[in-house]
Each structure stands twice: as structure tokens, then as C-alpha cells.
Amino acid sequence: MRRRFCRPPRLEAPSASEAPAQALPLPAGENVPARRFLAIHLPLLAIEATGPADGPVLVWRANGPRREVLAVNAAAAALGVAPRQSLADAQAIAPGVQPRPEEPDAERARLQALGLWALRFTPLVALDPPQGLLLDITGVEALFGGEAALLERVLSSLRRHGHAALGAIAGTGPLAAALAQAAPGTIAPSGQERAALAPLLLFALRIPLPVLAALRRLGLERLGDLLAQPRAPLAHRFGAELILALDRALGEATAPFPSLRPPPDFHVTREFLEPLIARGGIDAVLSRLLPLLCQQLEDTGRGLRRLVLRAHRGDGTMQEIVLGLGRSSRDAAHLAKLLERRLDTLEPRFGFERLDLLAEITEPLAALQSGMPGAATQAVEEAALAQLIDRLGQRLPVWRLAPRASHWPERQAMRVEPFAAIETPPGWAARPRPLRLLRKPEPIEVMALLPDAPPRRLRWRGHWIEVSAAEGPERFEPEWWWDRPDRPLRDYYRVECADGTRLWICRAGLADEAPRWFLHGAFA
């Protein structure tokens, strides 16, 4: 029997030809927010990563036995050197060119640094290796006076830092990246992805090389030719990846955007005309920024759990200080105290040109109701304790010991972070236990009348100590569900020495198989 499928009517997205070309803040009710992406292409990153270049420079890469030119700067290109030549050819054509081996690590690091630098334009920046950056500029262009002005500003600042940079803006990330490479300077309006994509050559879309070659053999040159083909045979012949790449460029499938940093919930920023070099200046700026941030938090009834300070240096690098808080807070004085110590790690050198203060993780924080004696005092005390632990935790290890349902001494109390809630299981530590447990049990020697009798004398740190009384043994069987199978059982004795010292000693192993003795704790 044939099954009949009932296909739901396909919803047509509102076509952008009817919408205004300049997508200003969308009217409420529009269910698909038009995202905008700015892609940056850095064609000479391979050269720039190897250091400053004033003369003709080329970067080569070993491709099997062949040394191949990877990138050339403008001066070298003028001499006739071009990428994909062999290094020997290039040196024959232009002997004056300085050859440098490729440094992929430096390149990656430089791209990462530039990505962090680009966080000044938008909180959402993704790396597009090997030579690209992708900025989600949805909604931020208004701050820079329009998309064209933003693009110009990004590119000119990159050029100021000595990078050759091309850029484009489009409604999807892959399309923007393709445009930045193939048609730099383009600003493609949202909704017209198809028109923007059509004139580009196939390689602009980073299609795998074998697929590209096969498509070329079919006589397809431009992406427009590809889009005109029926989808099903294309997918059948070249795999779903090609279709996915097309869909992502057209905005019909969502392209992943691996943002370098999570977008902050709140942030405040200050830029300086004169770079900030002295610690005093940084302190002064922070003392103004922190209350601003805390005011934002207070207005929305939230407290922050993670505070990030980003200091952008004049040379295009960025330094970050991340503060985690045990309990949400919006107390500017407390935050300033926590930051104070960490600010020493900043290296202004030539000065910071911009400081960002971001509240990365926030949670609801109710304001304290004053005038309610009982509850308010308790809440104030809790907050004071949390602040104390935060302060101590910035510098020293701080923890609590939580009881655990185990009888094995080392596992009876477990370190937990200082804000954890602690509950004592019923019947826990019902037997006499020492109040000091040595982290490393100290080996001792023991004399007893009989092999399995309680000890009469013990030798600890080179001295013989008389035992005047002993209680035990108390046998501890290893917990097989946690321990390694060959762990010996332990017999613990509580002994009192002649001077009254009360110790907890144990025999590891049975009495008749050469046991070892340890001092493990001290009673009060």
C-alpha cells in the first residue's frame, strides 16, 4: 500500500527585495532576526607573522620534497615572485628576496591575538583560520555610524597595526568570508545572498579540492552556475557537504559561529586618547568603571559571578584578568579589592588604549531589605563571609571538609570548594577518631609481646616511646569498590604514651605477614 505523505505548506521567508535594503532595527514580530557578519581576510598573515618586513619577502613551505612559495609581499610581487612557484625558481627570478620558512604556530597565535583585539568592535568574534576573522556585528553598526563606516574603521585600524586586510559584510558568515576574499569591500544586504553569491568563483566558498576539480570538469565556473543546478543530483554526486556549504552561505542552514569569548551579560568600556601606563591611572579608571557596571547590575537586579577585565594595549594585543566569585555580588568596593591584587599581573609597557570591564556570568541577586533585623543580619553575615572567602581564595587555597559515607580514614572527609553545602550523614564518625590526621602517615617501629598483641614500645623519629595503655585493634577493611585490590587491611590502635600523648597508630597488613606500622594521627 502506498503511503501518502502530507507535506506542510512551506513558509516563505519575507523576501528582502521588498524589505528596505538598510536593515535597521527590526520591527517587533519579525521572527527571524537578520544577523550581520563582517569578515576580515588577511592575505599576508603568513608573512606578517614571521616578523616585520621592509624589503621584498617571501614565505615558503615544504610540500614533500618541493619547497613552495606560500606568500609574497608587495615588494616581492613587483619583482615577479608569485605564490606556488618553487623556492628555487623564485630565488632565481629575484635573488634579492628574503626567503623565510613558514611559521604556522606564530600565524595561529597572531590570528588569535587579532581576534581578541577585534573584541573591541563586537563581543562576538570567531576565528576563521587560516587567514580570516568573522565578526558578528548584528546591532553594533549603529555605534560606528553605519556598516560602511564600521568596515572602514576595522580595516584602517588593522592597517595601522601593519596588516594587509580585506573585508566584506553580509548576512551570513560564510558568504561574508567568501566576499572578503573574492570581492573585498562588498556590503551585501540581507536577503540577497543568492545574488551576492552568484558572480563569485567556485573556490571562494572553500569547497574541497577534489569536488572543486570535478565541478570544473562539468563546466561550472561560478557559484551562480552551481546554484542553478538541481539540488538532489548535486547532493547525490558530490555529497551533502557541498549542499550544506551552499545552504550555510545562503542562510538556509545555520553556520556554526565558534565565538572566541562568550558574550558578556553587561559591560562597560573606556577608551583613552593618551595610553594608560601608570598603575594609578588604571586604578582611577577602574574606580569609575566598577560603579557603572554595578549600577547596571543593580538596575536589573542581578549580581555577577565572573568578572573579566580586558586591557587592550596599543600594539594590538590584549590582556585579560578573570575573577570568579563564590557568591554573586555587585559590591563595587568588594570587586575593587579582589581586582587590586590581580592588577599587578598587567603589563602596560607602551600603555593601554582601552579597558573593558565585563560581567560574563550573572545571576539574580535580590536587594537586601533593611530594617528586618533577623533575616537581614544573617544575610549580611553570609555576604561578608562569602566576600572573605573570595578574598582569601584569590591568593591561597581555601576549602572545606565534607563528611563522606566511608570508613576508610583518608576518605572519611573530602575536600570540597568553600561554597559547597555540607551535610553530615547520620552515624558518621561514631567511633573515637583523632582530630589531627597526618597527610603522610609516618613509618614507626613497634615492639609487642606477641605478634598480634598491642604494642608496648614504639620508635618514632628515632626515639623509643613507652606505651602505657592501648585500645584496639579496630580493623579497617579496604573498600574494594574504590581501592586497588592489593591494598592491605589495617588494624588501628589508640595508644597512650608515657607522657600522656595519645596517638593513632596502625598496622598495615596481617600480623603474620611482615606488616608495616604507621603513625597516622593524634588524639586530643
Added chain:
Amino acid sequence: MATLRRQVAVLEHAGTRPDHARQDPVPLCPSVDQVLPAGGLARAALHEILGTTALSGAALGFCALVLARSGGTVLWIGAEPEAWPPGLVRFGLDPARLVLVRASRPADALWAMEEALRCPAVSAALLASPGIGLTAGRRLMLAAEAGGALGLLLRADSPHPGPAVALTRWRISPRPGGAPSEAHWQVELLRSRGGAGGNWPLRWNEAAGELLDEASLPARPVRRRVG
């Protein structure tokens, strides 16, 4: 005389000591409390405890008792804080109230202690350290007065303990004669500002949760020998 002393104490700390919610001293045991000028271990002050043995178990027990009786959150600061909750609960110190801090450098330890003493949410703090200088001790004393917490300095006994900034100085040594799991101490009050010293044989009665003065009790049966 007592009223005069109290007046002098008030004058000494005029303006520095804010009104704390908890002003009552930490009680130890009736016979000890009546010797102490405050009627117990005074809060908002520093107390020095000398432990006589290598592991100073007895002194730790005494500290645990004071921390437990201080009533609130307590901090345990030391180079290697080896406090063990299963033993501490026997003195009434609930693990939920205990926060441990490891400070391997003396400067860090002093800073942590000062911060802890200044915090109004901390009822007592213990610093286990080999010894602190006069200036550092004075700082801690001021911090304790400002914050209202009870500070304990735990250190090893030495023949010349040096000048003291703390309000009291105690020497706690274990006393032979009980069962190995029972706490018997010889508690010496070496120094007490504005009060007399003393020396008591004390025993911790876990079931009743009280410290007993053995001198005022009938003699206990002779101790057992190991068989």
C-alpha cells in the same frame, strides 16, 4: 577592683571597639572561668596556645573546643592544616562551620588571619604558626578588636616564648592516666592580662559536652595496664 579594671579596659579601647552582637566570652569550665577577668576567653582578642608535644594533639583539642564554643563560622589557617572533622566533631565542631586555608608562607598566613579576624561573619580563627613577631601580633590584635572575632595562635612550646601581645597565653600538655581515647589535659594559664595565672588538670567529658576539673572531682580508678 573588678569594676575599676573594667573601666580601665573600656578606656584602653575607647573608640576602637565597636558594639558587637556577641560580647559574651567563650566559657571553658567554671574553675577556669572564674580566674579569667572576662569570665571566660574574651572575644575580640588574641589568645596564644602553646602545645608541648610534637603533634600537639592536646593543644589542638583545646583549640577545637574553643572554636566550637565560639558559635559561628571558624577559620583554620596553617601551612598544612591537618584538621580532621571526624575528631573535631567530638568537641562539637561541626564540619559545616569549618573553613580551612593553606598558607605556606608566613606573610600569607598573617594576611589571611588578619582578614579573617576583621570579618564580622567569622566567630573565631586559628592560626597555626611557628611564632609571630611583636608588630604582626599587634596588627592581629587590632584586627580582632575591629572585627570582634576570637583569634587563637597555636605554636609549639619553647623555653623562652618571648614577649606576648595576646591577651592570654596557655600551655596545654597531655596528662597520662585516662583511656587512650579520652582527652586529659594539664592546662596552664601562663599569662593573662589583668588576671592571675593558674594550673588545672582538666578532662573532656564528651557525652555531657563539658570540660571537668579533675581536682574538684573524686579520684578516678587507677588506669588499666595493657594486657
